[in-house]
Amino acid sequence: MTAKRANYHHGDLRAGLVEATRQLVEEKGPDRFSVSDACRAAGVSTAAPYRHFGDRDEMLLAVCSDGMERFHALMTSAVAGKPPGTLEVIHDLGMAYIEFATSEPGVFRLSFGIAREHEKDAEIIERGKRNYAILLTQIAAHYGKTAIDEQVLDRAFALWTMVHGLSFLLIDEKITAMDLQIDIEAVIRDNTRRLLAE
């Protein structure tokens, strides 16, 4: 798999390593990932990454940040061109969450799971808040409000816990392990309705 390279310099090794890391994180999981593997994939020596990243964790952080950008695009397109605040669009936001979690479980774990130092990274937090704001806006619209009040915050958080939990149960294969038959769309639809009711 070691990509041979004509030039001494790579061109854009940083991006190459982020992509290699992303792939490996999906293949082996965030903990099984090794810097050496990423180097082999990118066709450079094992010392090369340290010109671009402080350490292994910083490589994962870059993949995480990258992933949150893709997730933002997913959420944005989930609400695009739809009447705001409807149960349908809120359902679609939930499905976008699940979609991201199941299509990129490794990156999802990095972005929404394990609290490394990620939580202290300003960029990551900002992206998280921006993504959450999309949900808050839709919930406010659902109740015909313009401001984010207590009810909006509460219900948004309830929906978040639900899709977050469902995502992890799915990617950790708890559902199959427990022999449960789950219709994801139905779960999200029914529980969204119940959590927003009254």
Added chain:
Amino acid sequence: MTAKRANYHHGDLRAGLVEATRQLVEEKGPDRFSVSDACRAAGVSTAAPYRHFGDRDEMLLAVCSDGMERFHALMTSAVAGKPPGTLEVIHDLGMAYIEFATSEPGVFRLSFGIAREHEKDAEIIERGKRNYAILLTQIAAHYGKTAIDEQVLDRAFALWTMVHGLSFLLIDEKITAMDLQIDIEAVIRDNTRRLLAE
């Protein structure tokens, strides 16, 4: 920390290693844990564990299995002596889940998170099902049923996703990272009521 030992033989090294592993998993997280660290804590050579465990993962599996036993005790005592099926007892079950997750986040991650080969371990699966059965029983009672029908399965699963998601948001510090003010008891109480309604 290296516990010196008078005898050549340890006495009960297996248990000693499980306990050392559990502690390290809490201190450093399941991925940062190292067999060497556990050996130092138990005061044995780094080759000793392999008389009791096949590999590193098996040590973690033992900690996981152990943890599920404690979790079972927690759930059992949460329902003990209370009228079955009430919102209160179901709320208490949810709180027990959160309690376990937040008091033993490392073990919680092992038991309810990352799908290693754990999902294929018969004992782990059996303990998981036994714990889930406690919830199913209470939900059935809530609806005045004796059998576990579709509605019971659906609502139990909804509650599971909720407390599971809340647990991860808590231990991964997403709530503080997003500057949210959450009253855990209230979240569980309100959402339990909503998810069980109608």
Added chain:
DNA sequence: TACATATGTTAGCGCCTCTAACTTTGGCAA
């Protein structure tokens, strides 16, 4: 009491992360 077995040790292989010191190269100033 002797010995088989369980359970420990030491030595060491191969892999990993990360650093120090060296090399190549592209871009810019003279």
Added chain:
DNA sequence: TTGCCAAAGTTAGAGGCGCTAACATATGTA
């Protein structure tokens, strides 16, 4: 155009880890 500097590669190696093979010691049973 050329010469030099900084950026971005390389090799070598220290120190740690997981795990195995070979050896050592204690324990329980014939």
